[in-house]
Amino acid sequence: MNYELNGDQAGILAGLDQLLAAHAEVASGEAENYFHGARLDAALAEAGFLDIDRIDGFGSLDAALVVERLARLPQVVEAGASALIAPLLPSEPGIRPLALVSGEANRPARFLPVAKQLLVLRDGDALLVSLDGSTIEPVESLMAYPYGKLSSLDGLTVQSLDNAADIRRRWRIALAAEAAGCMAAALEIVIEHVRTRQAFGRPLGAFQAIQHRLAMAEETAQSAKWLAFRAAWSDGEADAAIAAGFVQERIARFTYDLHQFSGAMGLTLEFPLHLWTYRLRALAGELGGASTQARAAAQAVWGAA
Amino acid sequence: MEFGWTPEQDAHRARIRDLLTDTLPADWEALSVHGPGSDYQTDYSREFCKLLADHGLLVPHWPVSQGGEDMPVWHQFILGEEMWAAGEPRGAQYMNVNWVGPVLMKYGTPEQIDRYLAPVRAGEAIWCQGFSEPSAGSDLAALRTAAVPVEGGYRVSGAKIWTSYAGKADTCFLLARVPASEGGAAGKGGIVILLTDMRSSGIQVKQIPALVGEGDIHEVFFDEVFVPVENRLGAEGQAWEIINFALANERTGIARYEFSRRILDRAVIKLKDEGRWADPVVQDRAARALMLCEAARMLVYRVVDAKAHGSPPDAYPSVARWAVVQADNGVNDFLTEFLPDGLLGGDPVQQAHHQRAIAAGVASGAAEIQLNLIARRWLELPGETRR
Numbered sequence: 252m253n254y255e256l257n258g259d260q261a262g263i264l265a266g267l268d269q270l271l272a273a274h275a276e277v278a279s280g281e282a283e284n285y286f287h288g289a290r291l292d293a294a295l296a297e298a299g300f301l302d303i304d305r306i307d308g309f310g311s312l313d314a315a316l317v318v319e320r321l322a323r324l325p326q327v328v329e330a331g332a333s334a335l336i337a338p339l340l341p342s343e344p345g346i347r348p349l350a351l352v353s354g355e356a357n358r359p360a361r362f363l364p365v366a367k368q369l370l371v372l373r374d375g376d377a378l379l380v381s382l383d384g385s386t387i388e389p390v391e392s393l394m395a396y397p398y399g400k401l402s403s404l405d406g407l408t409v410q411s412l413d414n415a416a417d418i419r420r421r422w423r424i425a426l427a428a429e430a431a432g433c434m435a436a437a438l439e440i441v442i443e444h445v446r447t448r449q450a451f452g453r454p455l456g457a458f459q460a461i462q463h464r465l466a467m468a469e470e471t472a473q474s475a476k477w478l479a480f481r482a483a484w485s486d487g488e489a490d491a492a493i494a495a496g497f498v499q500e501r502i503a504r505f506t507y508d509l510h511q512f513s514g515a516m517g518l519t520l521e522f523p524l525h526l527w528t529y530r531l532r533a534l535a536g537e538l539g540g541a542s543t544q545a546r547a548a549a550q551a552v553w554g555a556a
Numbered sequence: 557m558e559f560g561w562t563p564e565q566d567a568h569r570a571r572i573r574d575l576l577t578d579t580l581p582a583d584w585e586a587l588s589v590h591g592p593g594s595d596y597q598t599d600y601s602r603e604f605c606k607l608l609a610d611h612g613l614l615v616p617h618w619p620v621s622q623g624g625e626d627m628p629v630w631h632q633f634i635l636g637e638e639m640w641a642a643g644e645p646r647g648a649q650y651m652n653v654n655w656v657g658p659v660l661m662k663y664g665t666p667e668q669i670d671r672y673l674a675p676v677r678a679g680e681a682i683w684c685q686g687f688s689e690p691s692a693g694s695d696l697a698a699l700r701t702a703a704v705p706v707e708g709g710y711r712v713s714g715a716k717i718w719t720s721y722a723g724k725a726d727t728c729f730l731l732a733r734v735p736a737s738e739g740g741a742a743g744k745g746g747i748v749i750l751l752t753d754m755r756s757s758g759i760q761v762k763q764i765p766a767l768v769g770e771g772d773i774h775e776v777f778f779d780e781v782f783v784p785v786e787n788r789l790g791a792e793g794q795a796w797e798i799i800n801f802a803l804a805n806e807r808t809g810i811a812r813y814e815f816s817r818r819i820l821d822r823a824v825i826k827l828k829d830e831g832r833w834a835d836p837v838v839q840d841r842a843a844r845a846l847m848l849c850e851a852a853r854m855l856v857y858r859v860v861d862a863k864a865h866g867s868p869p870d871a872y873p874s875v876a877r878w879a880v881v882q883a884d885n886g887v888n889d890f891l892t893e894f895l896p897d898g899l900l901g902g903d904p905v906q907q908a909h910h911q912r913a914i915a916a917g918v919a920s921g922a923a924e925i926q927l928n929l930i931a932r933r934w935l936e937l938p939g940e941t942r943r
Contacts, residue, residue, distance in 0.1 A: 252558070252559060252560065252561060252565075252630060252857060252860075252861060253557060253558050253861065254557060254857070254858050254861040254862075255557060255861070255865060256557050257557060257558075260557055312557065312558070316557075442935055442937070445937065446936075446937065446938065453938070454937075454938045456931075456937035456938050457937065457938040457939060459928070459931075462927065462928065462931035462932075462935075462937050463924065463927040463928075463931070465931060465935060465937065466874075466875075466878070466926075466927040466928075466930035466931045466934075466935065467878065467927065469875060469930055469934065469935060470855070470875050470878045470879050470882075470930070473855060473858075473875055474851035474852075474854060474855060474879055477851075477854035477855065477857075477858060478847075478850060478851060478854055480557065480559070481559045481854060484557070484558055484559045484560075485559065492843075493843075493846065493847050493850050496843065496844075496847055497847040497850075497851055500844060500847065541844075542836075542840050544843075545839070545840045545841075545843035545844050545847070546836055546839045546840055546843065548843040548846060548847065549824075549839035549840070549842050549843040549846070550839065552843075552846060553821070553824045553828075553833075553842070556828070556833040556834035
């Protein structure tokens with residue numbers, strides 16, 4: 252048991268921070284629901300940060316550390332699927348971004364408009380779809396990811412995969428790590444807001460009603476983070492379902508409170524809170540939502556009926 | 557970063573489990589229902605703690621010079637985790653080894669260390685903590701029990717309330733205030749800690765009938781009780797520092813979520829036996845309680861890990877405590893809804909858990925105080941008012 256980064260992990264994150272410093276700028280100009288960090292995405296891929304799980308001596312925890320760190324950025328990049336799920340796939344590294352969808356292949360999928368491959372997770376199997384020659388219909392939404400829908404699988408190269416359970420487990424870990432990073436970033440800007448925004452002659456953050464709910468939000472963010480990292484370390488069914496289910500269950504309350512304390516500013520695209528809360532709200536419904544993860548956790552820990 | 561146990565830690569845990577299996581009476585679960593302050597459990601703790609001492613498992617984390625083995629922090633914690641999972645057969649004595657001993661080692665005089673640590677090491681001492689008062693609970697600094705300086709010591713008058721184990725305790729870790737009229741400083745600076753013999757003349761203990769178990773909470777009245785000056789711990793004015801050290805040790809030492817997790821595991825076995833486990837709603841709700849236990853575990857481990865690394869104290873234990881309270885109550889809520897007969901005479905262990913869960917957010921100071929501490933000291937939000 253050791254909650255501190257080892258030398259390799261500290262080195263990875265220091266290197267990542269160095270790269271991120273060079274890509275710190277967020278597209279300015281018109282307010283958007285999200286900012287896709289295309290240049291950053293390419294730099295991350297080139298530097299190998301998204302392939303860390305494939306390198307001898309490194310593993311899924313190191314990948315989750317990268318995913319969590321990247322999720323704190325205002326710009327969005329596809330990291331979770333590439334870093335944690337792609338190593339399970341038969342395709343060569345570097346064919347990315349990787350979009351994910353569960354159920355039907357033509358449901359809205361995160362990152363599909365920028366993806367090279369689509370992974371369709373179904374009940375008993377998965378399909379890996381090469382998107383060369385595909386027609387992607389963009390999906391307009393409040394969510395802070397690029398979403399798109401595949402019009403048809405016709406004419407596309409589709410591989411059937413039988414490791415759906417492994418993919419689902421890694422998806423849960425990626426989701427948990429990404430949500431934990433989003434929570435940390437969202438909380439940070441709201442804490443800064445309530446420290447400085449004055450009402451009734453004092454900072455909002457001096458009101459106990461707000462302090463208590465932010466303290467509870469911090470417990471949520473901390474729990475989400477450590478559950479995600481433990482799940483990434485063990486790569487186990489129960490830990491993965493617990494981590495994803497916990498954070499999905501908490502997202503509604505967490506995002507509600509953070510928007511509430513941001514007032515009307517929190518409803519604007521100018522105030523950056525939505526860049527993380529609308530990632531969280533997107534993640535809340537993935538893989539069937541908290542209840543699906545909860546039942547999976549129950550069965551992993553205690554067995555089926 | 558990694559979340560596994562070393563072979564030595566696994567072996568330590570296995571050794572404790574074996575000892576518990578070999579030692580606890582067959583009807584331990586039924587007997588422990590009345591709580592750690594009950595006559596049965598207090599008497600049993602004297603027997604059990606002696607046995608732990610014989611096996612080197614009572615104070616293994618203490619320094620060798622004080623009869624311990626300098627065992628690492630994680631070994632101490634694993635011991636506490638296993639004891640909580642088993643319903644805490646150390647009874648009131650968990651307190652002695654977790655914080656009374658360490659506090660005395662840090663702040664006690666050589667004479668106090670000699671006098672008080674020997675019975676703790678032997679598993680023979682029962683302590684109670686005289687902190688809360690009718691008008692000073694979570695707001696501990698408001699305490700009013702008076703310690704009037706007299707020749708050779710103090711005369712203590714006042715009342716304490718909610719005092720666990722007072723009916724059985726040999727010694728009270730008593731907080732009192734030197735009145736301003738007697739030269740005491742205002743606020744926290746006027747508090748003194750008096751290690752008070754509970755057999756002293758002028759002490760009256762009254763058990764408070766309560767929902768939380770037999771013998772668990774009391775009122776303690778002090779009427780001109782003489783406490784010799786050599787029983788004062790630390791200097792006048794140093795008490796608040798000592799209390800904070802004690803509370804930091806107390807709050808990190810209790811793996812309450814492990815008892816909740818054990819009760820949840822038992823509940824699932826029962827639900828399976830009753831043919832109800834196939835219900836997805838039951839699975840969903842059980843797992844949501846499980847998630848709370850595991851979240852609490854991860855945050856408490858984070859606190860222990862910081863201690864193991866020698867990090868300076870911070871407000872993170874408050875974050876962990878909030879999670880622990882959620883876990884205790886989440887499991888209790890699940891059981892109350894899905895296994896109600898357990899609280900209607902059907903399951904003494906469930907009842908014992910219920911009684912601990914309803915106190916989880918109150919014992920050791922209201923959980924809302926922890927939220928204040930998280931806000932101020934961890935999130936660094938501005939203060940609402942200043943005292």
